Each structure stands twice: as C-alpha cells, then as structure tokens.
Amino acid sequence: MDARLLIMGGAAGPALLARFVELAGAASARILVIATASEAPDAAEEFYVGAFTSLGAGSARALRLATRADANAPEVAGSLRAATGVFFTGGDQERITSVLGGTATDSLLQELVVDGTVVLGGTSAGAAMMSATMIVGGDQPGVTAASVRTGPGLEFLPGVLIDQHFAQRGRLNRLLSAVARYPHELGLGIDEDTAILTDGDRFEVLGSGAVTVVDAGAATDIQVPPAGPIALAGALVHVLPAGHTFHLTGRRPGIGEHSHEDREPAPPAGPERVSVPAGGGGPAPAGGTDRSGDV
C-alpha cells in the first residue's frame, strides 16, 4: 500500500475531519492525536479527540509527546502499532520537528505511514511539518529572500514546500519567495478548510477552498539578491479547488483521474475561455469604489 497523507491548511471543518476518520477505518479506526505543536495541548487534544469520536471513529485518544524523552519512550511503539490513523494538530511546526525529529516515534511513524498501516493527518503546523523543506516563518510583503524562512521538516511528503492558512493570510508572495530559492521543490499553498489527499504520486484537493501550486521548475530566470526584490520569470501557478488533482513528479494538474491535457484541447485565446458552471450567476458585477490612497 502507498502512504496516505491528509494534509489540511488549518481551520478544518467537519467534512475534512470526517474524511480522516473514514480513511482511518471509520468504526474500526483507532486514531491517535498528537498535539506537540500546540502551546495548549490539553485543549487541542480534547477538541480533536472529541471531533473524531463524534464523527464515528472506533476510538480516538491523545498521545502526549511533550519532550524528546516522551518520543523515545519504548511504550510509544505499542500505541503507534495499534493505530490506524495519526493526526497532528496546529501550533508551532518547529516544536514538532524539535521534539520528534529523529526519535523512535519519528522512525516508526515513517515506517507505518510508508507501508500504509497508518493514515497520517495534520493541520496547519501539522501540515507544514510534512514537507522536506518546511516553511517556518516570514510575513513580509513582496517576493524577497526575507519574505520566507525555512528549515528541515519531517519529510513525509518529499519534493514539496507546504504553506497553510494560505488565502486567508495572503501567503502567495512567500511561497513564490520559497520556490525562487528552491525551484526543485513544488510550492503547495493550502487554504483553510481545505486539504490534499495523497495517493502515490498524485494528490486530490478536498474542502471548501483551493490549493495553489507554484512551480518554478520551468522558470527562465531566477535571481535572489540578499535584499530587495527577487526576479522570477516564467513560474507556473495552478489554483486548484476541490475535485482537481495534481501529479507531483509530472508537475501537472488535472481533474479526477485525468490530466487537463488528456481531457480536452486548449481552447482559443479570449474571454470566451472563461466557463461559468451551469446554474451560476456569473462573476460578481463590476462596480463600487476602491480608494487606492492619495500618494
């Protein structure tokens, strides 16, 4: 079996949490909640254990890993081996890597996830830590080296940089800044109440928002000065709502099982390329004003 990862951009609603329960086995699910990222682990554990239980999980309980000693304790292995799903809450992603990184828990979890025994879920910080290169900060405007700080993540999903609370916190500039520095990594920006579900080399988008994929692989020019704006010419951006898929190594979006290229030829240029789903009222009407400032 392949690793199944359900990676949520924060503020996940019941539909996404229910999907995690279902993936973990529904009435047969045995879910562990790890709130290591949180400054208030009691509340985080209570929230997610309660949510998973009320959504029909066979069992859900907290696994408290507050220190590296906890994460290396021999009795943790038994808990992990009995689990069908492991869920990481939000908080500070560097608390996850500093407490778990390289411990017996980390090693065993990698093994159980890779062989498909355990479905791994995470939200917010619990999403960020899943990538090999982890975004740990940076909220400056613009596309600059200083707009993003990164560190090593736990590498459950290689080849990507994961950002979260993406639309809500306006983080496209920092994801562009990150892929300009590391163009071999695909940037994945996951909105709140939105998730990716991996399936081998593909992922599917779930939830009410979108996943923004930033691909600097085809960029024709990248310059990252120590200060001032980055030059990044020719990056590809894909904004993908629920139902869309993405092939990670092929670096191509699709819908359902198919890539867009398989589905239909490219339509001609022009405004008629915009399709509005049947029953829709079309885009919001133009109008209103926007003070741009007097300078």
Added chain:
Amino acid sequence: MDARLLIMGGAAGPALLARFVELAGAASARILVIATASEAPDAAEEFYVGAFTSLGAGSARALRLATRADANAPEVAGSLRAATGVFFTGGDQERITSVLGGTATDSLLQELVVDGTVVLGGTSAGAAMMSATMIVGGDQPGVTAASVRTGPGLEFLPGVLIDQHFAQRGRLNRLLSAVARYPHELGLGIDEDTAILTDGDRFEVLGSGAVTVVDAGAATDIQVPPAGPIALAGALVHVLPAGHTFHLTGRRPGIGEHSHEDREPAPPAGPERVSVPAGGGGPAPAGGTDRSGDV
C-alpha cells in the same frame, strides 16, 4: 513617436519622479498635474507641483478638473497642447473615469499621448485608470470572482489590467482573480516606488520594488464559479525587478533589450539554478518560529 507612459504603483520616491521630469524634457519640461482622483486635490497638486519643480522641471502647474464641465471647457485644450508631460495623482480611479471619460480632455490627451507630444505619468489610481479594464476594488482573500471588481479604464495601455500598491497590499490573489475572468488581459501588479516605462510594445521596470506579470493566456483550465474558489491551471507568473523588460504582445520577459530566451539556454533543474549576485550574502538564514495557529 510612440506613446510613453510612466505608470507608478504608488508612493513613488524622488528617483521615479525625477525620471518623469527627464522624460518630459527636464529644464524644457512643461508639466501639468491632474489631481482629479484625489479627495484633497489642493494637497496633492501642491505636493507634485513642488516635487517636479524641485527636480528641475522647466515648469509645473496644476490643471484642476473637478467636473465634466471643467474637462470639456475649451480653454483646457490650450493647456494640454502646451504641455510636455501630464501626471495623474492617486485617489479613486473611478473619479478619473467619471470626470474625464469621453470628454474633450480625454480625447485630446489620447491624441497627444499617442503621437508622443506628451509623456503621460500616473501613480496609484492614476496608474489603475490607464488600462482598458480597470481594477476598482476587491480585497477579499483567495482567488474568487468576488475578490476583484473591475470597470472600464481610459485605455491608454490596452491589453492589460493594472494593479498597484501590489506587494504592500498583498494583491496577487486579486490579480489572479482578474485574469481568470479576463485571460486575454495581462495582469500587471506594480509595487510601491516602482514603475513601468512603456516603449512601444515593451515596458521596462524602474524603481525599488518589482512588477508582477500574471499571464493566464496559456492556462489549460479556467473555471470561475459565482461563489467559491476559482480554478486556474497553468497561469504564468513573472516577478520582475528594475532592469527587467517585458514584451506585451509577445507575452515574454527579458532583461534590457533581450528576451530571456535570447540571452542564454535554460539552466538545468535543481537548486544550483538560483543565482545570488556577486557580493551578496545569500538568502536570509533559516530559523525563527512562526505560530501557525492552533486549529
């Protein structure tokens, strides 16, 4: 002669304002400042007339156009015909279009700009109004139909959508929303203290920030539902600091006179593609923390 447009993203510093004076003829420049967009035209006129004068313009004075009657008054023609540069301040771009649109001033200014007699400058709202389709509002998060509102601009630069205060106000999502609806228009997001200078079918980037070009022309899939996230697969993004150029109808970036494709073959994939200019200290070091929130 070709139309010269100097289009600034707001908060323009002395270097950009001096460039406008130079383009208008320096000691021979006769500059008109039009503060129609501003709610406080006295202050805006005083600021720019003072700035252009102190930067060496032969003359600079305000042309007050507060009503459509002002913009249709016969005596305006004489002022415009005597000018070498016309500058639009910031404020509300819809005040510019509602007061000037279709008036004698509008018609004559189009003619004088097209034949190269007048250099046209504008900042903030004075930049937004130069495109054919003008962004008038929208500051919601995410890429959605409701994230941007548009209306007709004065069409000094066709084929583009211009946004301003771009990095500072985190507007990439609204520019993506706009080009998803109108993929034939190139989205140009101009940072503060940054400008584009047009030269026929090309523009050059000036100033301390960057210009972000969003090109949905090659998108393989666009869906704009009336509510919820837009799907936009395969859009190109170019982040271009000073010194970079862009060919508008060719839709390709370059440096100086050359497109990137002319300059060098595409380097191989991998992190070594990131170049740090000589003397630079490299990207900011990783480290620090970023609370992602507990949910």
